[in-house]
Amino acid sequence: MSAIHKTSESTYIFLDIKDNTLDDIDKASHADIRLDSDLDSPRYGLGALEKLPLEIVHLALVRLDVRSLTVFGRVNKRARLVTNSIPQFRRILVHAPALIRGSLNIESARFFSCQDLYRKLSTAECDSCGDFGGYLYLVTCRRVCFLCFTARADYLPLSRKDVTRKLGLDSKHIVLLPHMKSFPGRYSPRAIKCRRRETLFDYSAARQAGIAIHGTVESMEKYALEMISKKLENYNLKLSGSRTGGAHLRPPRYEDLFDGHCSNPRRFMGIIRAPYFDSQLPSPEWGLHCIACKSHHYRRPIHWRRKYTISGFQDHVRECGEIKDGQHVPSINVEAV
Numbered sequence: 167m168s169a170i171h172k173t174s175e176s177t178y179i180f181l182d183i184k185d186n187t188l189d190d191i192d193k194a195s196h197a198d199i200r201l202d203s204d205l206d207s208p209r210y211g212l213g214a215l216e217k218l219p220l221e222i223v224h225l226a227l228v229r230l231d232v233r234s235l236t237v238f239g240r241v242n243k244r245a246r247l248v249t250n251s252i253p254q255f256r257r258i259l260v261h262a263p264a265l266i267r268g269s270l271n272i273e274s275a276r277f278f279s280c281q282d283l284y285r286k287l288s289t290a291e292c293d294s295c296g297d298f299g300g301y302l303y304l305v306t307c308r309r310v311c312f313l314c315f316t317a318r319a320d321y322l323p324l325s326r327k328d329v330t331r332k333l334g335l336d337s338k339h340i341v342l343l344p345h346m347k348s349f350p351g352r353y354s355p356r357a358i359k360c361r362r363r364e365t366l367f368d369y370s371a372a373r374q375a376g377i378a379i380h381g382t383v384e385s386m387e388k389y390a391l392e393m394i395s396k397k398l399e400n401y402n403l404k405l406s407g408s409r410t411g412g413a414h415l416r417p418p419r420y421e422d423l424f425d426g427h428c429s430n431p432r433r434f435m436g437i438i439r440a441p442y443f444d445s446q447l448p449s450p451e452w453g454l455h456c457i458a459c460k461s462h463h464y465r466r467p468i469h470w471r472r473k474y475t476i477s478g479f480q481d482h483v484r485e486c487g488e489i490k491d492g493q494h495v496p497s498i499n500v501e502a503v
């Protein structure tokens with residue numbers, strides 16, 4: 167952690183932690199997304215679209231997937247002005263442009279619209295546990311907290327080989343799944359360097375597709391096991407027939423790679439810090455940490471990586487006790503005494 171800023175009477179703090187998520191990678195990238203500062207009138211219009219009221223054009227554009235929306239914005243200057251004047255898109259560009267650049271960089275922007283993204287930013291809770299989620303999982307645009315994206319299977323995207331091995335899907339099924347292409351950079355708090363661009367598939371969507379194709383979880387797992395057994399059999403056959411002792415042969419993998427959770431770079435490649443747009447507040451909230459939980463690293467409700475909105479922090483104090491001398495002091499339940 168590189169800095170601590172006190173924001174209110176030493177009870178909550180902003181920990182500037184470098185987790186090496188996509189927003190940290192973004193600082194070195196140069197994707198062309200910007201708000202226009204050129205005030206000259208555009209030379210060309212939008213053709214037939216000019217006959218429609220601007221609000222109607224906005225309604226249509228905000229439902230486009232983010233990739234198509236940015237492609238439209240590059241048609242000419244008028245298109246860029248119209249795109250940047252969509253209220254939801256403009257607010258995202260002003261406060262969190264890395265979300266747009268990140269989804270374009272990892273090529274997941276085709277899987278959700280600007281409206282989907284804005285709705286997710288207007289919801290505070292982690293999709294998995296209900297805590298404040300300070301991040302988005304950009305493969306499918308889910309809001310998530312640190313403790314969930316570093317632990318749950320849903321946020322560990324799978325390689326093509328893993329989708330086939332674990333879930334029994336072949337290439338014609340795989341092509342339809344939401345996926346991302348990892349962006350070269352350093353990921354996870356350990357800043358692990360990843361150079362190769364790898365296509366990674368959303369686990370939840372792949373699992374659901376596997377169950378739909380095989381009928382039940384049991385038959386999917388049985389099929390996947392049978393496939394591995396066949397591959398092992400073939401490998402052993404080749405091995406026994408090899409004159410060189412099989413030095414050039416690689417055994418099929420039948421176990422998952424070591425996960426490593428919060429040090430697994432693959433868990434950070436589709437994750438980006440994200441603000442919460444509260445309609446009652448003029449500025450977005452990025453989340454705060456509890457000073458009394460700072461030295462607790464094991465389990466909720468007291469855990470240093472939990473983040474809170476300002477109102478969520480009041481709930482945390484009610485649950486865990488007022489903070490005195492940097493510690494929670496549980497309130498005494500009079501009825502229970």
Ligand SMILES: [Zn+2]
Nearest residue numbers: 292295311314
């Ligand atoms: Zn969570």
Ligand SMILES: [Zn+2]
Nearest residue numbers: 456458459486
């Ligand atoms: Zn606390």
